[in-house]
Each structure stands twice: as structure tokens, then as C-alpha cells.
Amino acid sequence: MVSYLIVSAALLGIGIYGLSVKRNAIRILFAVELIVNAANLNFVAFARYMNPPKISGQVIVFYSIAAAAMEAAVGLALILVAFRLNSTIDVRKLNKLKG
């Protein structure tokens, strides 16, 4: 149980690092996916180690995987539009709204 939680914490840490440091929008999307996967792993681990084991955790992860797939589709479409308009996907350079 503890080992699953430690793996999940490591995934979360890598994801937060990517979110805060990286400049490429696609890499930021990678980081978001890693964080979502850390949450999924926690859900399944806690549901499995309950006494008696519950299947609701797996149901929630089912929803979460579908939501993450949607988020990736919409995020990649947004990145495509941003690239078409600005010919860069460096998020530090996408500052047109700054006056």
C-alpha cells in the first residue's frame, strides 16, 4: 500500500515540476497527464486495500480516464490553434493579452 502511495507521490512531483518549469505547451500537457495518472493510481490502490475491497474506485477511475482523454483532445486542439496564430507554442511567449 505504502509503495503505491510513494509511486503516486513521485508521479505527482514530476508532474508539478513539469508544470512549473517547462515552456513547451505539449510538455505541459504531458505533465498534466502524469498528475491525472497519479490520482488514478491512488484511487485504485485505496479501493483495493479497503476491507472488503470496493469496486467504486475502479468506476471513478473509468470516468477519470474518459475525462483525461477529453482534456487531451481539447488541449491539443488549443495548442494547434495557438501555433497557427502565433507560430510558437512557447507559453512564455504567448503573452499577447499583456498590455
Place this chain on the structure above:
Amino acid sequence: MALQAKELIYGAISLAVSFIGIAGFFVSLDAPYLAMLQIAVYVGAVVVLILFTIMLVRRDEPDKDEAGETGEGAAGLWLAGLLAVSIAGIAALAGPNLPSTPPPANLPISQLGPVLAGVYPIPLIILALLLSGALLGALILAKVER
């Protein structure tokens, strides 16, 4: 690692490898259906979508990816490391209270369907509507105006 690879394509491939690893964790947690779903959705759909997007937005010049010069890189590393270590520490401290061996498994896959459609039908419907809406929205966003 998925985030540090020099070439973005290699990063996407290592992301796929880590998703397969998480699917392995799901198998070891007696959730084979979720492992199958993880491989089908993440490795099959999301990573392929990411690869297509990388090919569409590709540029030849190597762009600077780290925000290193302002010290943001080190700060982000410290933040993430501190967070991960503290969460892992809390988990390790709570370790004696957590069960170390799982209770015997009685989670057949056939139980998943009735729970999904019988106990939680409303979220399933909302999810279906949200999924079709999001995919239509992505299609409209990515459509080339002419």
C-alpha cells in the same frame, strides 16, 4: 523520462512507456479491465494524438525548453521535490495504520457493469454528453478556416 527528452517525439514515446507501467500497477491491484482501458485510451489514443500534434507544430530549430536563466528551473525542482517527499513521508508515517497485505480479492469484472450503469447512471450520461461535446469542440477548434 517523458519531460526531459531532448526530442519531443522521444518524450511522447517515454510517456507511453510510463502509461504502460501504470497499467502494470493496475494489473497488480486486481483491476485488469482498467489496465486494458488505460492501454487502449492512453497509449492508443492520447499518445497517438500527441504524436500527430507534434508533427503538425514541428519546427526545425531546437527551442529553449527550460526556464533556467531566471532560476525558475531550480525553484520548480525544489517545489516539486518538497511536495513529493512530504506526501511520501506522510504515507510512510501512516504506514503502520495502513494494511500492508490486501484483503482477499472478490472483484470480478462482471461486477463493474452493474455498478457503472446501476449505481452511477447519471454520471455516465453526463460523461457521454461531455465527451461528445468536447470532441465536437476540439474538431471545430482545429478546423482550418477557408
